[in-house]
Amino acid sequence: MxxxxxxxxxxxxxxxxxxxxxxxxxxxxxxxxxxxxxxxxxxxxxxxxxxxxxxxxxxxxxxxxxxxxxxxxxxxxxxxxxxxxxxxxxxxxxxxxxxxxxxxxxxxxxxxxxxxxxxxxxxxxxxxxxxxxxxxxxxxxxxxxxxxxxxxxxxxxxxxxxxxxxxxxxxxxxxxxxxxxxxxxxxxxxxxxxxxxxxxxxxxxxxxxxxxxxxxxxxxxxxxxxxxxxxxxxxxxxxxQRIGSIINRKRKIFEIYKNELDGLVQFQEIQEHTKSSYWMVSFLLRDKFSRNKLMTKLEENGIETRPFFYPVNKMPFYENCGNLDTEKLSDTGINVPSYPTLKEEDIKWICSIIKNNL
Ligand SMILES: Cc1ncc(COP(=O)(O)O)c(C=O)c1O
The missing domain is CATH 3.40.640.10 (Type I PLP-dependent aspartate aminotransferase-like (Major domain))
Structure with missing residues (x-):
């Protein structure tokens, strides 16, 4: 699988x-x-x-x-x-x-x-x-x-x-x-x-x-x-025609991850007056080394992840843009499986692997 x-x-x-x-x-x-x-x-x-x-x-x-x-x-x-x-x-x-x-x-x-x-x-x-x-x-x-x-x-x-x-x-x-x-x-x-x-x-x-x-x-x-x-x-x-149910499902998937991992990883701060679309469940790890180690471990179990985007200033055609701090996000962030048909028990299993490899 x-x-x-x-x-x-x-x-x-x-x-x-x-x-x-x-x-x-x-x-x-x-x-x-x-x-x-x-x-x-x-x-x-x-x-x-x-x-x-x-x-x-x-x-x-x-x-x-x-x-x-x-x-x-x-x-x-x-x-x-x-x-x-x-x-x-x-x-x-x-x-x-x-x-x-x-x-x-x-x-x-x-x-x-x-x-x-x-x-x-x-x-x-x-x-x-x-x-x-x-x-x-x-x-x-x-x-x-x-x-x-x-x-x-x-x-x-x-x-x-x-x-x-x-x-x-x-x-x-x-x-x-x-x-x-x-x-x-x-x-x-x-x-x-x-x-x-x-x-x-x-x-x-x-x-x-x-x-x-x-x-x-x-x-x-x-x-x-x-x-x-x-x-x-x-x-x-x-x-x-079914956008309501797609969005509800995405929010539910985020909640399951959040319940399992809150306090162990750093989720995006979302103000009370804002509801996210939770496009992809995303969080930060302690440092780049632990992020990359976790990605390898998840890959070994058939779980695909994505690192965060590189800061735009890292691209050769956008360099020289001053004193920027976004590298930390880019180095430590990860996206985990969040597709609408993902089952609750599978998310919990993915989270158990994450917890064992933090
Ligand atoms: C923030 C953001 N802007 C723009 C785009 C570009 O969209 P598209 O891939 O449809 O050209 C994307 C798509 O990945 C995106 O995430």
């Missing part, structure tokens, strides 16, 4: 809807499932516009570009995030500025954003790391005072709640990923969410080769083909 870190659950409706696409030959980026999927996500997150695209990275690229951010501008992002957050900024020609994260919440803070502020700063991207949004009230207030665009990279947090608002609706614009290990998957896929209709319109144009609204096959701006297919949307729509 092998326990992967993640595998999506594909049920009957995904297959029915995909077959409907195949039978009807609506397999490209037109077809009823795109609209159904977009509406389902918009209504779940409670946001005006949901725009399906082909992955979470291009969703970020579109969100940044739609605000006219580019060469000569700076965008502050957390040093601890998936590389796509940084790359999407770089694609636009803007400069990536890396802010440290808090070692308990693993998230960006106003204090760390403020240290990176310059007259060239145009936007801040927060990542809801491992499914947990940062302190958004403080960050929103700061961005509003400093006149900065706020972008939420919610790739990992669909289903999380900050106070009364859902993740994906916590900033000027937000992005989702539907990669196979995300709360909802479409294989590859992503979405841009915003309450700003003008920005939404711009994003639809940019993702569609910059097509003029007035003249067919006339392209009055440089655009991209970042469209999602009807087949991908069919899978996503089927998943959205």
């Amino acid at each position: 092998r326990y992967p870190v993640y595998k999506p659950e594909i049920t009957k409706n995904e297959k029915i809807y995909v077959n409907e696409c195949l039978d009807s030959t609506w397999i490209s980026s037109r077809g009823k499932f795109i609209e159904k999927f977009e509406s389902a996500v918009a209504s779940f997150v409670d946001v005006e516009n949901a725009i399906a695209v082909c992955n979470g990275t291009v969703a970020l690229h579109l969100a940044i570009e739609a605000y006219g951010i580019g060469a000569g501008d700076e965008v502050i992002i957390p040093d601890f995030t998936y590389i796509a957050t940084a790359n999407a900024v770089k694609y636009t020609g803007a400069q990536v500025v890396l802010a440290d994260v808090n070692l308990n919440s693993w998230n960006i803070t106003v204090e760390n954003i403020d240290r990176c502020l310059t007259p060239k700063t145009k936007a801040v991207i927060v990542t809801d790391i491992y499914g947990t949004p940062p302190e958004m009230d403080e960050i929103r207030e700061y961005c509003s005072i400093k006149n900065l665009i706020l972008i939420e990279d919610a790739a990992e947090s669909l289903g999380a709640v900050y106070k009364t608002q859902k993740a994906g609706n916590l900033a000027d614009v937000a992005t989702l990923s539907f990669f196979g290990n995300k709360t909802i998957t479409t294989g590859e896929g992503g979405m841009v969410l915003t309450n700003n209709n003008e920005i939404a319109q711009k994003i639809r144009k940019l993702m569609n080769q910059g097509n003029s609204e007035k003249v067919r096959y006339y392209h009055d701006i440089l655009g991209y083909n970042y469209r999602m297919t009807n087949i991908q949307a069919a899978i996503g729509y089927a998943q959205m």
